[in-house]
Amino acid sequence: MNISTILDMAAEAHGERIGVVHGDMRMDYAAVRERAQAAARAIEASGARYLAMLDVSSPAVPIAIFGAAYAGVPYVPLNYRLTKPEINELLARVAPAYVVVGEAYRGSIEPRDDLRLVSRAEFLALPPAADAPLQPDEDPRAIAVQLFTSGTTGKPKAAILRHENLMSYIMGTVEFASADATDAIVVTVPPYHIAGISAVLSSTWACRRIVLLENFEPRAWLDAMRSESVSNAFLVPTMLQRVVEYLDALGESPKLPALRALAYGGGKMPLSTITRAMALFPDVDFTNAYGLTETSSTIAVLGPEDHRAAAVSDDPKIRRRLGSVGKPAAVEIQIRDESGKVLGAEEAGLVFVRGPQVSGEYESLGSQLDADGWFCTRDRGYLDADGYLYLDGRADDVIVRGGENISPGEIEDVLLTHPAVADCACVAIPDEQWGEAVAAAVVLKPDARVEPAELQDLVKARLRSSRVPQTIVFKDSLPYNETGKVLRRVIRQEFAQCSR
Structure with a gap:
């Protein structure tokens, strides 16, 4: 199954529902599909083998993700914070490519005959395709996304996510059309982060309104949450800490009556931050989502009830769960020592994960799964007797x-x-x-x-x-x-x- 199925089903079930919001721009799911099909035609006509994105969050992101899927080429978002030489080194690795670039970053790209540069404005203004819609490649093993991730050597590795990996994650964690017509999510993580991609895919599958912010700033985030009556949000720990500090400095409550669920992940959450956040947002369901690029996003979840139980418990074993990343979600997790021996509860070692959403694959390097399908995350941690996963650092030096x-x-x-x-x-x-x-x-x-x-x-x-x-x-x-x-x-x- 191709990830374009996600958009097809959303457009057919709720085509009139607003799917994407960016400033004054609002697009319903039918329009998102129409523009993604137009993008696919343009990609196909260019002869490119990849669609690269060098820009902040905008409506071009979901259109590019699904447009690439319709066209049968990998979507490759690039880190716009990289230096010019780093950006061009990565572009050379995916050429020939159709490159959607924000005006602020066009100067970072050195001219090449095998790069078709298109501005965000041009990309969003592509005319509707006159021909019949492109039928995507239904090979579940085709590559959907290629994400460059830094390794210990400093040379970025290209993590490969196939359609079957991403569809397994989405269908295993999100119920189709489960969002109410008024539900919305603010996406603040950058396009080159796996959380940004999974937010687009999962929210489209749920038929939820996606509010895109180009950059994170506490006041802008709060303003967007209020103006769009946002029900769901995802923040990395640093962002949540800045929101908490901003509210505390103002000495006021958040005033976000529509907010029901706030997920966080992507790094270690200071205990003081999550404790304070729960006090500021007492009626909000908090979720800690732990995942990796190579696992198509989340593999362990500490849910709302776990948060509340840990926050009020006098039992140290339960209280400490606020410092865990929760229990496995639709995957299996093992802790092994350096020799490969599976360890017991409370024994720290390397975290291994197995499941259909786990890719564990890199371009040129191939699959890193072992003979039984297990992937070493290179994180260190341990499981307690109740199955909660605790991380205690990186196995490598990143x-x-x-x-x-x-x-x-x-x-x-x-x-x-x-x-x-x-x-x-x-x-x-x-x-x-x-x-x-x-x-x-x-x-x-x-x-x-x-x-x-x-x-x-x-x-x-x-x-x-x-x-x-x-x-x-x-x-x-x-x-x-x-x-x-x-x-x-x-x-x-x-x-x-x-x-x-």
């Missing part, structure tokens, strides 16, 4: 800041360009606002001197602000093992001891 994966290697490469730096290693440290932040341990060359601010400015100039080390310490040497690998675990422990 730093997850505000839901964004950051490779320490790319920061280290920049720091090593400074003439005073002999060696360095970057690790994650806990951060109340962002979940994790970057910390750097630096070894200077003999008799060399440099201020931390100078190194921070260097990283900011070469990369971007999210990569700037929050903390820099100078050391005489870094710890290495016998094979020459730096012991990041030891460095993280040293940072933890310094913060006490």
Whole structure:
């Protein structure tokens, strides 16, 4: 089954219902399908093998997702926060491509004969197709989405999601046309995040109105929630924390009477934030959704009743569930040690997941599933006796800041360009606002001197602000093992001891 089925069914069941809202623009589901079909014709005529998107959230996003599906090419949203060389390196990997680009980002793309650049305005103004609607490829194994995700080496891997993976996730977690006519969701996560894609797919399947915000800002989010009488929302922990801080600074209640459900995920949620949020929104159902790009989004859920029970319980075992990501959702989860042995309750190890929504596949690298279909998430964690999953960090060295994966290697490469730096290693440290932040341990060359601010400015100039080390310490040497690998675990422990 092709993911275009989601839009077809929504348009046929509730074509008159408003499907997408963006500022003053409002489109019903019949119009979304018409424009997606027009997009598919344009993609087909271009001869492109991919549809790439370099832009913030707008109506072009759902049209591109479904247009690519109708045309039988993968949808490839790109991170517009990347540097110009990074963006063009990724575009070279998907050329020939039909590229929908926001005007603010057109200058980031170097001209190529095998890229067909189309502005957002042009894309949204494509004329309706005069011919019969395109019939999509019904091969469930065809590639629907390709998402670039950073790895420990810094070179982005291209995660592959096939139609069968995404349809399994949607049909296993959402009931068709389950939304009321007045239901709406605000989508604030960027298009290149799996949560942004799953929000479009699941909300369309539910026939829910999708309100798209280009960028997140607490006041704008609250204004949109009120003006559209939004019933559902999804925020990454950093966003929810900013909403809480904004409301507390104003000293007022949220005043969102239509809001019924608020889901969060994409990073570690500080206990203080979720506790305060539940107090500010006492009548709202909170859900913690844990998932990965490679698993087509959510694989574990801590539901509303779990939140309420944990918040009021005096039992430490129940109270601590607010720090879990809940129980498996439509998948199986195991915890294994490094040798592959399945561990018991409360034993920490690597998190493995299995189910039809799990892709575990990368372009060029192929499937990473084991012989029995299990995928190693590279997260570490444990299950308690009742099946609740707790995460205690990444198995690799990726730093997850505000839901964004950051490779320490790319920061280290920049720091090593400074003439005073002999060696360095970057690790994650806990951060109340962002979940994790970057910390750097630096070894200077003999008799060399440099201020931390100078190194921070260097990283900011070469990369971007999210990569700037929050903390820099100078050391005489870094710890290495016998094979020459730096012991990041030891460095993280040293940072933890310094913060006490």
